[in-house]
Amino acid sequence: MVETFLLVLLIFMIIGSIIAIETKNLLSSVISCGVVGAGVSIAFLMLGAPDIAITQVVVEILILVILIRATITIDNTAIEAHWDTFSVVSSLIFFGLFLVFAFLAVQDLAPFGKPYMRVSQQYLETGLQKTGAANIVSSVVLDFRGYDTLGEATVIFTSIVGAFVILRRRGRKHRKEEDTEKVGILSEEEIREDYEEFRE
Amino acid sequence: MILYFLTLVLFVMGVYCLIAKKNIIKKIIGLTITDYAINLFIIMIGYRDGGIAPILFKNMTMKELAERGVDPLPQALVLTSIVIGLGVLTLMTAICLRLYEKYKTFDMSEINRLKG
Amino acid sequence: MAVKPELVSSESPKGMTPVVKTVVRFAIGIIFMFGWYIILYGHLTPGGGFAGGTILACGYVILTLAFGKELGMRKMSDMAASIIDNTCALLFVVVPIIGIAFGYFFLNFPPHGKPFNLVSAGFIPLYNIIIGLKITSSLFAIFMALSIFGRFVSKLVEEAEDEE
Numbered sequence: 001m002v003e004t005f006l007l008v009l010l011i012f013m014i015i016g017s018i019i020a021i022e023t024k025n026l027l028s029s030v031i032s033c034g035v036v037g038a039g040v041s042i043a044f045l046m047l048g049a050p051d052i053a054i055t056q057v058v059v060e061i062l063i064l065v066i067l068i069r070a071t072i073t074i075d076n077t078a079i080e081a082h083w084d085t086f087s088v089v090s091s092l093i094f095f096g097l098f099l100v101f102a103f104l105a106v107q108d109l110a111p112f113g114k115p116y117m118r119v120s121q122q123y124l125e126t127g128l129q130k131t132g133a134a135n136i137v138s139s140v141v142l143d144f145r146g147y148d149t150l151g152e153a154t155v156i157f158t159s160i161v162g163a164f165v166i167l168r169r170r171g172r173k174h175r176k177e178e179d180t181e182k183v184g185i186l187s188e189e190e191i192r193e194d195y196e197e198f199r200e
Numbered sequence: 201m202i203l204y205f206l207t208l209v210l211f212v213m214g215v216y217c218l219i220a221k222k223n224i225i226k227k228i229i230g231l232t233i234t235d236y237a238i239n240l241f242i243i244m245i246g247y248r249d250g251g252i253a254p255i256l257f258k259n260m261t262m263k264e265l266a267e268r269g270v271d272p273l274p275q276a277l278v279l280t281s282i283v284i285g286l287g288v289l290t291l292m293t294a295i296c297l298r299l300y301e302k303y304k305t306f307d308m309s310e311i312n313r314l315k316g
Numbered sequence: 317m318a319v320k321p322e323l324v325s326s327e328s329p330k331g332m333t334p335v336v337k338t339v340v341r342f343a344i345g346i347i348f349m350f351g352w353y354i355i356l357y358g359h360l361t362p363g364g365g366f367a368g369g370t371i372l373a374c375g376y377v378i379l380t381l382a383f384g385k386e387l388g389m390r391k392m393s394d395m396a397a398s399i400i401d402n403t404c405a406l407l408f409v410v411v412p413i414i415g416i417a418f419g420y421f422f423l424n425f426p427p428h429g430k431p432f433n434l435v436s437a438g439f440i441p442l443y444n445i446i447i448g449l450k451i452t453s454s455l456f457a458i459f460m461a462l463s464i465f466g467r468f469v470s471k472l473v474e475e476a477e478d479e480e
Contacts, residue, residue: 017210017213044240052243067225120246120272
């Protein structure tokens with residue numbers, strides 16, 4: 001029952017991503033990407049992960065808003081004059097090979113619905129007694145695996161600060177005369193006057 | 201097994217969009233689709249047949265959770281991965297805007313040709 | 317939430333139509349309350365710091381989209397966002413170091429309490445609040461920066477095209 005539902009969802013998502021890749025209008029492409037994200041969120045709910053479903057829906061809404069607000073309002077069409085034949089053909093060949101080997105490798109995983117769960121069985125059995133939290137996922141994220149959350153907070157902090165550094169300067173045309181005088185750098189006319197005095 | 205394979209097909213389509221398309225916004229969309237596919241794959245590995253979410257309610261026994269609960273460990277990993285994907289997307293959009301300010305286009309082949 | 321009357325009237329050029337503004341005025345209190353509920357009850361029901369923080373950031377974003385940039389900057393200025401972000405990042409490292417005094421790094425030192433209470437599970441609710449505030453301020457600040465920079469770039473390109 002769950003398997004057939006997930007199969008239908010995955011086919012729907014693959015069709016959505018084909019539309020997102022091939023269409024020429026950038027706004028349609030971004031909206032199709034949002035459709036794929038919504039399908040992923042429903043799949044999370046079916047697989048017994050309500051935490052992740054809430055997070056996925058809200059993050060996907062923010063992704064859509066950031067992409068539309070910051071870029072589509074500037075330039076909306078993606079016109080491609082000619083194919084880049086080398087990259088398209090080589091990527092198709094390599095991905096065909098990758099899918100063949102992936103199909104063989106996937107046979108060695110645990111069958112769908114019967115995971116091994118050697119470590120997680122202990123988390124489920126002793127989670128409430130060791131931490132006191134009723135939500136086992138929260139206790140795993142913040143108590144049993146707190147280091148990973150510390151690393152993740154660092155990564156987000158660094159990416160946000162990096163984005164601010166990139167967006168900070170306003171370009172050279174806007175540096176005013178007063179700024180250069182304050183720092184002590186001479187402007188162009190003063191350098192030319194000094195040079196002509198020196199020549200004489 | 202067919203489910204795992206279809207998820208990897210979604211991943212491959214995301215990476216194809218990243219490589220073969222020339223518009224920068226299309227490349228960002230390809231990376232986002234790749235992100236979704238990998239998170240879905242990880243959660244699929246932890247699913248148990250007839251499973252319930254690993255959250256304890258008031259009248260539930262521990263035995264029932266230990267026998268029927270799905271794996272909480274992949275969920276903890278994917279929770280942080282989703283928000284990191286958002287942070288990386290903002291960084292990429294900032295770089296995109298800088299490129300547009302300098303070269304007046306979003307097309308990668310033009311940017312490669314103009315070269316400052 | 318109280319919003320100035322001149323921002324609600326249809327003559328102001330920024331923001332959106334009055335229908336959107338009225339609906340946002342009613343819905344914004346519910347959005348913020350829901351976000352804080354998901355953060356505070358993160359150890360009892362699904363949710364936690366990341367989901368709740370993103371919901372609060374979306375609340376600020378919808379305020380900015382409906383009423384214009386000025387209201388968004390007034391509700392959380394860039395100085396306030398910077399202070400909250402950095403303080404929470406610092407606290408996230410200092411609290412486990414306090415745990416060293418009781419045993420080892422990241423030890424869950426407050427008393428665990430009875431399960432299913434709001435105040436239970438050691439420092440897990442405290443961590444949820446810290447992460448929630450950090451994610452809210454970061455995401456809203458970067459959204460404002462990208463949006464302002466996007467407008468600036470399009471204005472620059474228009475000026476350059478007019479000169480040609």
